[in-house]
Amino acid sequence: MKSAWLLILFAGFFVNSYAQNYSIKGTVLDTAGLPLPGAVVRIKSKTDSIGVSANNDGTFTIGKIKSKQFTLSAAFIGFDTFSKQYQIEKGNSLTIENIKLKPSSNTLDAVVISGVPPVKVTEDTVSFNAKAFPVRDGDAVDEVLKKLPGVKVDKDGNVTSQGSPITKIRVNGKDFFGTDVATAIKNLPADIIKNLQFIDDYGDQAKLTGIKTGEPEKILNLTIQEDKKKGYFARASAGVGNADRYNTSLRGNSMKGERQLSFDATSANANMRGGGGDGVTTRNAVGLNFKNEFSPKFSLDAGYNFNNDRNNTISSTYTQNILQGDGQNINRLEDAQNNNKSDNYSHWMGGNLEYKIDTMNYLKISPNFNYNTGIGNSTGGSLVTQDTLFTRRESTNANSSNSFSAKTNVFYNHKFAKKGRNLSSWGNINYSNSGSDRNAYNQYINILDSKTDSLIQNQLNNQDNNNLGLNVGVSYMEPLWHKTFIEVNYNWNRTSTNNAKETYDVTAGNQVFNPQLSNIYDYQFVTNKVGMNYRYIGEKLNYTLGLNAQPAVLTGQNLSRDIKTENRTFNLIPSGRFSYKFSNQQSIDVNYWGRNNQPGFLQLQPISDNSNLQNVITGNPDLKPEFVHSVNAHYKQADWNAGKVILANFRYERTDNKIVTTKARVPGTVNQLTSYTNTDGYYTIQGDYNISKPLSAERKFTIGYSGSGQLNNNISFTDDSRIEAQNISWRQELEFRVDLKDITNFELQTAYSQNLTSYSNTSFSNRQSNRFEYGIEGRNYFFKALTLGYDFSKQINTGFDNGSVRNPTLLRLSMEYKFMKNDMAAIRVEGFDLFDQNSGISRDVFDNVIVDKQVNRLGRYFMLSLIYRVRKFG
Known part of the structure; x- marks a missing residue:
């Protein structure tokens, strides 16, 4: 009997081992020919029922099929299911003709x-x-x-x-x-x-x-x-170029469920990411990031970053200072050049620990640490012109600095059994310490009516600053009716600062303590804020109305001069938020809130800082805090049928008791005495929009319109005369993007921008600068393994008052060839800034000052790189 059973089992094994198996493969696409990753493909026969998911490129393979005849189905969310009978006529495999799924009739076109x-x-x-x-x-x-x-x-x-x-x-x-x-x-x-x-x-x-x-x-x-969420990815690259340029990097990422470990290291002197940024930078950087959900209750994320940046920036700055006084209008012009070198090291470590104690209680702790050190030196000169006065300033500075900060936030929330009722509390502690040593050498050469005199100023400054910030708060929320809630909150904040500055005049190699420029002071800023908010939550309409009462006390003691300062304020701060959803594709929200800004303690001190003789700064003990009214609005629309997206923003801000500068001219010199005062009339208006519309359902061609504008009403005082400088800047951009799979991706861009400044005194002429830009950036693909990249841009600038390269033309070309299995390796050749015209030109307007600046940026170089990738996901 046992022999019979063994014979039957052996026969079954023999038959099964030699039974014929078949396989099939194919691709699932949409009607536009784009792959549908994750589409579910199934086969059914009398003896089989097997299902698989399509790969990223839409391909699928099914093996170990026991029957030549079967029914194949393919399904994907939003598409009609495909079903068809097949038969394998020859051989052991069959390649299915591309399966194209049609959109469901009850699904949006997108x-x-x-x-x-x-x-x-x-x-x-x-x-x-x-x-x-x-x-x-x-x-x-x-x-x-x-x-x-x-x-x-x-x-x-x-x-x-x-x-x-x-x-x-x-x-x-x-x-x-x-x-x-x-x-x-x-x-x-x-x-x-x-x-x-x-x-x-x-x-x-x-x-x-x-x-x-x-x-x-x-x-x-x-x-x-x-x-x-399960797999790994790593990429290593090494590049060398002419002019001693190099660029190396190693980055990797490993994931297993919610556990993720990431690593990034870079050493480069090619400005790391493509040549942007001011000056020429050498960077050595390491970054680590870890996150994991150890259990449904406990999760942690943490990171560490190290950066060493060595930068050399050469700048040319032209400053126009519009002055008015004694019945006359005066332009104070400063033409300056500066060569600055710095070597900075920074360490950052931080993270978040989240503990869901139970369904009703949640705790989050977020520590954060920073440590920075740096050294630098700069040399430069400037020529100041005012009427028939000329002052040339030659300066040399050397400095070193260090800083440390530690911050921890704790947040706790408790939900009550009644839905919508909860209690939140939080506490923050923030400590920082910073120190700096600076040696400044300045030589002033004054020229008036062909008469020349000079003055040398050589000073050594040592400064130490300590800050401690404490903040605690609590919030209670209670549902009133089905859609309405009321929230009450309290917040206490205290910031204390201790600053010690010692200044020494250096004469003939000797250091002599300067009590006028030395200062030791403490100040504390304490606020108590009590508020209430009413919230309504509807299907389409949501709004919140709130009111906060905030008394604030700023106290300070100048230990060097035995000066005490106390400033008490009380503010009622309203707030409001309105949100309306027109549909699932369209919404708008409008926000209003108020806030007060206290003057800095140095702005309040009636002490003069004459470290720069051309601009001596003195505080004003009678300053009041600013109060800012802010309104912003956001509009969003996503037309899923047409694929069109519209985004728009608006912001209005008005500042009462705005703290602005006052300037008084020193007769017979180009020097100014600067202080501060409060005034009304300052406001800013901003707006921007972006419209993107694909010209085909497959998004092969997309056109984009975008624009932005800003209006600032700046106010300053010169010799007790009020000057309003209204600055208007706007930009309009047009983009056209082409995305043809495995052929090309590129974007054509063109933009026009303008910066216009006009003054309340009509005798001052308007200042205007214009910029027209156009360019193309993209990649073309040849034979699957070869990629040609290009980035061309042209600027045409008018109205700027400085700069050697007024209309830079930038061209960057690259070619990359992939090889080895799965394109694991690539070789890349790159030429950057082929016309050698890379420079940065900018205009900044504030108070009664216009600053035109041009800085050097990384110039022409060529680089050869080897890239290696490994990856596995799924």
């Missing part, structure tokens, strides 16, 4: 791209579906960001969204590389990203209560595809 809307807007978030903006294999997140409407990425890796800088990046809601945005967007490969969410973050308290006031922080949150 799903032709990825099955979900490419853009989604909510009250505080604009979310982009990464699949709707595909990039090449091996590209990092920064290449996706360049395609998004309203988003800009400069050559240094700085990111702005709707004109606001991105200050922090998160991955799945956790901080990633702290505030080093440029490193973060280069560290993650684009094809593992699911969504890119640009969030107006009002803080932990606002997330839980919905009460949002003040200016939010703009944050980019990247969500990872679920099937890509």
Whole structure:
């Protein structure tokens, strides 16, 4: 009997071992020919039922099929399911003709791209579906960001969204590389990203209560595809070039579920990320980032960054100071050149610990540490002209500095059994210490009516500063009715500062203590704020109305001169927020809040600082605090059918008791006496918009319009005469983008901007500068492995009053060839700034001053690089 059973088992094994197996492969696409990653492909036969998901490029393979005849189905969200019978006629395998899924009739047109809307807007978030903006294999997140409407990425890796800088990046809601945005967007490969969410973050308290006031922080949150949360990615590159240029980097990323470890190291003297930034920089940098969800209750993210930057910046500055007094109008002109060298080291470490104690209690602790040291020196000269007066200043400065800061935030929230009722509390402690040593040598040569005299000033300054900040607060929220809530809060804040400055005059090698320029003082700033907010939450309409009462006390003691200062203020600070959702694709929000700004203690001290004889500064003990009224509005629209996106922002700010400068001319010299006073009439108006519209359903061609404008009413006083300088600046930009898969990606840009300053005194002529820009940036692909990159831009500037290169033409070319299995390696040849005209030109307007500045930037070089990549996800 046992022999019979063994015979049956052996026969079954023999038959099974020699049974014929078949395999099939194919690709799932949409009607536009774009792949549908993750599409579910199944086969069914009398003996089989097997299912797989399509790869990133839409391909799939199914093996070990036992029957030649089967039914194949393919499904994807937002598309009609495909089903067809097949039979393998010859051999053991079959290649299925491309399967093209049609959009479901009850789904929006935008799903032709990825099955979900490419853009989604909510009250505080604009979310982009990464699949709707595909990039090449091996590209990092920064290449996706360049395609998004309203988003800009400069050559240094700085990111702005709707004109606001991105200050922090998160991955799945956790901080990633702290505030080093440029490193973060280069560290993650684009094809593992699911969504890119640009969030107006009002803080932990606002997330839980919905009460949002003040200016939010703009944050980019990247969500990872679920099937890509397990794997690793590493990239190493090394490049050498002429003029002793080099650029090396190593970055890696390992993920397993919610655990993620990232590493980034760079050593380069080619300005690291593409030649942007002022001066020429050599950087050595290391970054580490770790995050993990150890349990459903406990999670941690932490990061460490080290930077060593050595920079050499050569600048040319032309300053126009509009003066009025004694019945006459005067232009004070300063033409200055400066050569500055610095060598700075910085260490940053920080993170967040989150503990969900239970369903009702939440605790978050966020420590943060910084340590910085630096040395620098500068040489320069300036020529000041005022009427028939001329003063030439030659200066040499050497300095060293160090600073340390430690900050910890603790936030706790308790939810009560009644829905909507909760209690929050928080506490912050912030300590910082900084010190500096500076040796300044200045020689002044004065020329008046052919008469010349000179003065030499050589001083040594030692300064030490200590700050301690404490903040505690509590908030209680109570639901009133179904859609309304009331919140009461209290916040106490205390900042104390101790500053010691010692100045020595250096004469014939001897150091003589200068009591007039030495100063030791303490001051404390204490506020108590009590507030109440009423909130309504509707399906379309949300609003919050609030009122805060804030008494504030600023006290100080000048220990060097036995001077005491006390300044008490009381402010009623209203706030309001209005949000209306017209539809799931369109919303608007309007915010108002008020805040007070206390004058700095040095601004209050009646002590003169004559370290610069051409501009002696004295404080004003009668200064009052400023009060700022701020209104902003945000409009968002995402037309999923047409793929069009419209984003617009508006901001108005008026400052009562604005602290402005007063200047008094010293007769017979070009010198000024500067102090401070309060005045009304200062305001600023800002606005910007961005419209992006694809010209085809596949987003092969996209056109974008964007613009911004700003109006500032600046106020200053010269010899008791009030001067209003109204500055208007605006910019209009047009972009046309082409994305043809495996052929080319490029963007044509053109822009025109203007900066106009006019004065309340009509005898002063208007100042105007204009800039016209155009360029093209992109990549062309040949034979799959060869890529040609190019970045061309041209500026035509008029109205600027300094600079040797007025209309720079910049051209950067690169060629990259991929080789080895899975394109693991690449060789890259690059030529940067081929016309050798890279320079930065800018205009800044404030008070009654116009500053035109030009700085050197990294010039022409050529580089050969080797790149190696390894990766595995899934």
